[in-house]
Amino acid sequence: MFVLLAAVALVFVGSSVFYEEAETYTVDDTQLEQIGERLAVDARVVAATPVSQRSILTVMLSTADLSIDWRAPEATAGRPARPEPSSLRDLHLRLAGTHEILQGDVLDLSPTSIGTADIRGILRLPDGSRIGFVAPDILQPHHMTRGIASAAVLAGAVLLAAGMLVRTLSMPLRALADVADGVGSGHWIPVEEKGPREVRYLARAINAMQDRIRRLIADRTEALAAVSHDLRTPLARLRLRAGFLEDSELQAAIEGDVAEMEAMVGGVLAYLSGENDPEPPRPVDLASILATLADDAADQGRDVRYDGPGHASVRVRPLAMKRVFGNLIDNAVNYGGAARIGLAMDADWLRVRVEDDGPGLPEAELSRVTTPFYRVEGSRSRATGGLGLGLAIVSREVAREGGQFTLQNRPEGGLRAEVALPRLPAQGGGHQGVGKAGRSAIDK
Template identity: 60%
Template sequence: MLVLLASIGLVFVVSWTLYEHAEAYIEDGDRLNLIGERLATDVRVLDGAAPATRPMLTTMLSTNDLHMIWLPAGAPPDSEPEPPRMAQLHTQLVTANPILARAQLRLHSGRPGKWTDVTGTILLADHSQIRFTAPDILRSHVVTRGLATATIVTLSVLLAAGMLVHALSMPLRALATVADTVGSGDWEPLKEKGPREVRRLAHAINEMQKRITHLIEDRTEALAAVSHDLRTPLARLRLRAGFLTDAEAQDAIEADIDEMEAMVGGVLAYLSGEKKRERSRSIDLAAILTTIADDVLDRGGAVTYDGPGRLPAHLPPLAMKRVFTNLVENALHYAGSAAIHLTEQNGQIIVDVEDDGPGIPEIELDRVTTAFYRVETSRSRKTGGLGLGLAIVKREVERVDGTFTLENRPSGGLRARIIVPASS
């Protein structure tokens, strides 16, 4: 309604202004036709009058719109050429009044300071002259054609409507921004302002955000509590297994306990990172990667590092160490070796972790980063973990505005690529 009212009001104001100009244009046209008729009449009157009476007659025939003086036949003729800008006006006058053409009508623009005036001369039959001045005839007109009028009105209405729509849509853009953060845990309540419908929508989104936040917190706390409480019975089982006399049964039970403890540890690590985010700070990413590689080599693993000796970045250190440790451990578990490549290009840091293992089926590449998802064929529960390693990697990389991709290498094996901004 506001946009429509403003547009209609603008159309009214502009139309009124243009109407005033159109009236002035019509008025000027009528004045010009009237002056042409008066000049033609004056020529007839003065041609039939005695020369002695002509000065008095020209004085009597002069008005505010047309001032005339009579000059006898011996007066110097009008030798000044008629300017081209008077051609249209001259044609209009002589076409409507042919007697002016026979009287050799000549037109000139006014003197300096009076450029809107028109002056001219007319020869009578005895070669005497009538010199006249028509003031304020050449007034400029802002709009003289319907197409120009329609264009100006249309552009004005579009500009005003665009500005109003832009102002009214600001709350909607704020809604879209908040909607992008739904469920992320770092949202701020949306200001409930704007039209009534927008205020209701903002209130509904705020309430939805609160409910989603409570649901996530309740789920996280419940899973964390269950996972933490499982450590106590697992410790008791390990203690009781130590008293068994059957060595084979004891080894089987302890293997199951180790697997369950690894599962509990993975869940707790995933949930702890979900509830609390680590702040970014200046780190040496090359030092972190070389430390991970050295730790693996100290344990007898096979890992290589290819990259600069130092590469500063602004990232959360513990989260990044967990990310690359998970990728290296995955490569060691499924391929027995890992290769780390670190490069920096165009303000972006690229880290590739490659292996020579069996890879992942193409259809599963987009699914393996989902929490608790496992590829049953090659990474089953017997040979793999709980399905949280790659989910943690994806979550932490996206938190620093980076990208995480998995692809099978043409020569065999898997390539995990992480791209993060150098000044995240």
């Protein structure tokens, strides 16, 4: 658009610069020749006519394209002659042409008024009298405003056409951007292969890429889910056979290994099942969910406290959110010894913080611990359980709800996990320190 507009502007400016002087006045040559010839003939006729009849004769000789009048010598005496504008010098020469009676300084031209195309002139006769004349529409001045208006109309038309063209070309690109933005999030929408040739090629390539990614994800999910599910049967047989062992220490060791393997299998299944979770989102009381999780953990002898309002509505998938905050509480208790849950509300977000007093994480690892199957060596060992999927599940589920998940080390020590969820327009109030009475109907 800007290139086209620049071209139009350049043409207009160039025309103004190169032709302004040459075409300041556009005069029809034939018209000038006729007016000059008539003026010369009228001057000869008036000069040959008696003085008493000249005024009547000039009225009879006047026409629509050249009106003349006669002025006696005493009528023009004492009037200073107005200098002829230099811009009319070319017109003067063209009017005089080859007519001897119009040659020399006997002819003076002047414009009638600014902005008109009429010319007023005086022709001095040999006896000292003068013929005044007016030639209407003899000038066609170069109107700058008319040129600007024409250029503005042309620029507007070019802008409209360019805008429509750019919009037509960009619509397929916007569709491609929307589809590319949803690749990998479970929304597989084929792109319409329309638009310019290059855009059609790109749409075809993105559709093929989507098919390949979808097949890869489906194959991976099915394979891992099948392996994880099939492991449950031999694990159950191992647990059963361990019960018949007489060596209590060996029995406890085997059962511990089986429990760890079952936890690993359960974590893998939970992570894989979340990708195709059919649970629909609905308004729930997040404060009640947090209070219930805190009470359940306290009933098991774990140091977990909830401090926040009694009610806070949010539209989420309830079971997924229970899994998210359950994972965060387990991490805080397992690696920090205790979990403190806080809930705060602002105009747009509900912010849940889960804090512990553990060793925290190295700054370089804060962005990596949400990677599936990733574990920080040293700070979080296999002895505490886990497969490196807890925070990956948290990050994925929060993102699916349109929220934000962040991890940071507390200045006083320990780790702070914060989940921000979009807030519903209408919010309920509450009181501090909700106990078991605040459990939601979801858990009942």
